[in-house]
Amino acid sequence: MSTSESPTTTASDGGAANGQLLSLRGISKRFGPVQALSGVDLDVPPGKVTALTGDNGAGKSVTIKTIAGLWGPSDGQILWEGEPVHFHGPRDAEAHGITTIYQDLALCDNLDIVQNMFLGHEPRRHRLLDEATMEISARNTLKELSVTTIRSIRQPVASLSGGQRQSVAVAKAVMSKAKLVIMDEPTAALGVAQTRTVLSLIKRLASQGVAVLVVSHNLNDVFAVADRIVVLYLGRMVAQGPASEFDPSSVVDYMTTGRSGRASSETATPAETGQEG
Amino acid sequence: MPDEFSSPGTPSELQEPPLSIEQDEDLTAAPESDLDVTAAAPEVLADSLPEYLRAMGRRIRSGESGALPIVVGLIVIVIFFQAERSEFDSPGNLVNLLVQSSIYVLLGAAEIFALILSEIDLSVGWVLAVGGFVIAELIASPVNFPWWLGILCGLGATAAIGYLQGSLITRLHVPSFVVTLAGLLVWEGVAIELATIDKSAVGGVISVSSSSPVYKLVNSNMSTALSWIVLVVLLAIFAAVSLSRAARRRAQGLSAPPLSITLLTVGITAIGGILLVYICNLNRGVLIHLSGVPWVVPFIGVVLLAYSVFLGRTRFGRYMYAIGANPEAARRAGINVQRVRRVAFTLCGMTAGIAGLVYASWLGSISTDVPGGNYTLYGVAAAVIGGASLFGGRGKPLHALLGGLVIGVVFNGLALMGISAAGQYIATGVVLLVAAAVDSLVRRNRSSGML
Numbered sequence: 218m219s220t221s222e223s224p225t226t227t228a229s230d231g232g233a234a235n236g237q238l239l240s241l242r243g244i245s246k247r248f249g250p251v252q253a254l255s256g257v258d259l260d261v262p263p264g265k266v267t268a269l270t271g272d273n274g275a276g277k278s279v280t281i282k283t284i285a286g287l288w289g290p291s292d293g294q295i296l297w298e299g300e301p302v303h304f305h306g307p308r309d310a311e312a313h314g315i316t317t318i319y320q321d322l323a324l325c326d327n328l329d330i331v332q333n334m335f336l337g338h339e340p341r342r343h344r345l346l347d348e349a350t351m352e353i354s355a356r357n358t359l360k361e362l363s364v365t366t367i368r369s370i371r372q373p374v375a376s377l378s379g380g381q382r383q384s385v386a387v388a389k390a391v392m393s394k395a396k397l398v399i400m401d402e403p404t405a406a407l408g409v410a411q412t413r414t415v416l417s418l419i420k421r422l423a424s425q426g427v428a429v430l431v432v433s434h435n436l437n438d439v440f441a442v443a444d445r446i447v448v449l450y451l452g453r454m455v456a457q458g459p460a461s462e463f464d465p466s467s468v469v470d471y472m473t474t475g476r477s478g479r480a481s482s483e484t485a486t487p488a489e490t491g492q493e494g
Numbered sequence: 495m496p497d498e499f500s501s502p503g504t505p506s507e508l509q510e511p512p513l514s515i516e517q518d519e520d521l522t523a524a525p526e527s528d529l530d531v532t533a534a535a536p537e538v539l540a541d542s543l544p545e546y547l548r549a550m551g552r553r554i555r556s557g558e559s560g561a562l563p564i565v566v567g568l569i570v571i572v573i574f575f576q577a578e579r580s581e582f583d584s585p586g587n588l589v590n591l592l593v594q595s596s597i598y599v600l601l602g603a604a605e606i607f608a609l610i611l612s613e614i615d616l617s618v619g620w621v622l623a624v625g626g627f628v629i630a631e632l633i634a635s636p637v638n639f640p641w642w643l644g645i646l647c648g649l650g651a652t653a654a655i656g657y658l659q660g661s662l663i664t665r666l667h668v669p670s671f672v673v674t675l676a677g678l679l680v681w682e683g684v685a686i687e688l689a690t691i692d693k694s695a696v697g698g699v700i701s702v703s704s705s706s707p708v709y710k711l712v713n714s715n716m717s718t719a720l721s722w723i724v725l726v727v728l729l730a731i732f733a734a735v736s737l738s739r740a741a742r743r744r745a746q747g748l749s750a751p752p753l754s755i756t757l758l759t760v761g762i763t764a765i766g767g768i769l770l771v772y773i774c775n776l777n778r779g780v781l782i783h784l785s786g787v788p789w790v791v792p793f794i795g796v797v798l799l800a801y802s803v804f805l806g807r808t809r810f811g812r813y814m815y816a817i818g819a820n821p822e823a824a825r826r827a828g829i830n831v832q833r834v835r836r837v838a839f840t841l842c843g844m845t846a847g848i849a850g851l852v853y854a855s856w857l858g859s860i861s862t863d864v865p866g867g868n869y870t871l872y873g874v875a876a877a878v879i880g881g882a883s884l885f886g887g888r889g890k891p892l893h894a895l896l897g898g899l900v901i902g903v904v905f906n907g908l909a910l911m912g913i914s915a916a917g918q919y920i921a922t923g924v925v926l927l928v929a930a931a932v933d934s935l936v937r938r939n940r941s942s943g944m945l
Contacts (some may be wrong), residue, residue, distance in 0.1 A: 230777070307826075310827065321821065321824050323820065323823035323827070324820065324822045325815070325819040326815045327815055332812065332816075336813075336816055336823070336827040337827030337828040338827075339812060345807040346809065353748065353832065
């Protein structure tokens with residue numbers, strides 16, 4: 218698994234007219250004297266769950282905020298569906314189909330599930346809210362995601378449990394026709410049962426063809442849900458590849474030291490940069 | 495008056511069981527769902543009347559009480575005053591009470607716009623006065639505008655005041671409490687200035703001609719026949735809309751309340767409306783025959799209904815509730831939060847102007863004696879007593895109606911009992927305190943129930 222791991226993966230599914238939904242090429246980000254990211258290459262294919270992992274301060278948040286358009290990269294290129302793009306703010310990234318679910322979920326407690334799912338783009342009829350259309354398509358979306366523990370989609374979000382709230386946030390992203398859903402620590406605040414619910418929800422989301430980028434440093438979750446794993450270490454990408462080519466201890470090695478004893482000749486970053494040029 | 499100011503978008507129940515059943519992880523997650531039963535609207539979970547009532551009971555205990563407790567409270571207060579003073583339910587007194595309350599109701603409705611956003615407007619009392627002065631002066635000599643133009647200008651002026659305050663709040667990021675507190679002082683000064691620049695005002699009093707429609711709004715009545723006709727037409731429309739809406743939703747497989755609930759709502763509204771018109775149609779004149787529903791009653795009904803549709807069924811209204819609960823979520827959803835805030839304060843000012851119109855009409859004049867400071871606080875009190883939350887995200891025009899009536903009834907009843915002004919203030923204060931305490935306790939229940 219060692220030498221071939223990352224380079225082969227990206228070479229096979231990451232060509233020039235690649236099958237990747239999103240590719241970062243040599244992304245660097247500096248905040249004054251602080252080098253937060255240096256030369257990060259990251260591929261996110263559609264219909265797969267990509268786990269972005271790393272220790273605290275490795276640059277996970279900076280990476281997703283760069284993708285979400287909160288700021289531009291200092292250096293490097295973002296390819297969206299194979300085309301170079303430059304996001305002018307989060308709205309721009311959203312317009313391209315990138316939805317980010319932060320830990321706070323951005324739900325309004327006093328509104329019901331349907332109202333939350335459509336917030337900001339409610340359909341109207343005769344200038345009034347078209348509740349019927351909203352309710353039907355909200356229900357269908359939840360059904361597609363197999364969200365089953367909710368008794369009524371007309372109950373206020375305040376009455377939902379953490380896992381259910383996470384489900385509503387995901388359904389909201391699906392509703393907005395997102396092609397890439399970025400989830401920041403989706404299971405951080407959840408209990409065991411709710412974590413399982415959310416992880417299976419993430420898998421179903423990917424099975425619908427949506428690219429999912431999950432930020433997590435919980436390795437149980439990462440291995441339970443990820444098709445691909447990307448490890449950051451001190452602002453550099455140190456490993457990237459199918460989840461099957463990792464095991465928890467090699468990921469821990471990458472996270473803590475930037476290299477793995479079992480995959481010591483890891484040279485993913487330069488190889489990829491060269492290819493994608 | 496239709497009882498359904500609440501909002502058409504009323505959540506309703508889902509007739510089918512949970513969306514679908516999947517075996518594995520969802521069963522393990524099942525224990526969570528015990529929590530969500532309580533806080534949902536009763537109609538969300540009920541298929542039949544008994545089930546509905548049980549759900550409602552659960553909901554009241556868990557804090558999401560809706561309008562029922564305040565309705566019950568209002569009835570209790572009315573019965574109390576009736577037992578103490580038999581003249582309380584004389585037609586003359588009840589109609590007088592309605593007119594008195596209408597100002598509290600309107601100021602409460604104004605305040606609702608600010609409270610939903612988790613803001614407050616402390617200036618409404620004197621904005622009312624400014625609106626009243628503008629209207630009264632423009633329709634009197636020497637300006638002699640037609641009555642409708644005067645009203646338009648008055649409401650335009652108060653809307654502009656609201657917009658100005660909203661702009662200061664959103665652009666300078668000064669808290670609404672401070673901006674509108676400053677407004678309370680500034681607009682009192684402006685009102686006094688308006689009284690003094692008009693040379694025809696004797697002692698700062700500007701009269702409204704008794705032939706003007708502005709005067710007639712409060713002091714003239716619909717004929718008894720017209721009152722009944724309007725009531726029947728309104729009830730018929732209300733019943734038809736409610737029933738057909740519920741039927742249509744059920745046909746589409748959407749959540750809808752059980753038929754019995756719809757019928758009950760229509761029935762209660764009908765009883766309320768019939769009682770109202772019946773009382774107003776009794777002769778309440780002392781020397782001459784005087785009967786009929788004052789025009790101000792349907793007027794306020796129209797205003798509140800329009801506000802209910804606006805808040806409950808338009809995007810803008812939806813955004814207001816969203817901002818009140820979670821401005822950050824609203825911002826991320828692409829809502830122009832600051833613009834919504836400005837418009838809300840504009841509507842707040844305009845509604846205070848409508849209250850000014852009713853005030854000037856009621857007294858037949860406007861002067862600097864307007865109890866602006868007190869009126870402001872009654873407005874906040876009416877909204878809070880009725881069920882709006884000071885913490886944002888909750889409040890409907892119906893709440894202003896109920897809260898305004900409570901304040902009106904308390905003042906009126908205590909005055910009839912011969913209780914001093916001091917006692918009236920203290921009693922009203924206690925009522926407000928109780929309502930706010932209930933709101934706060936309710937919130938604590940909700941949050942502890944959730945986490």
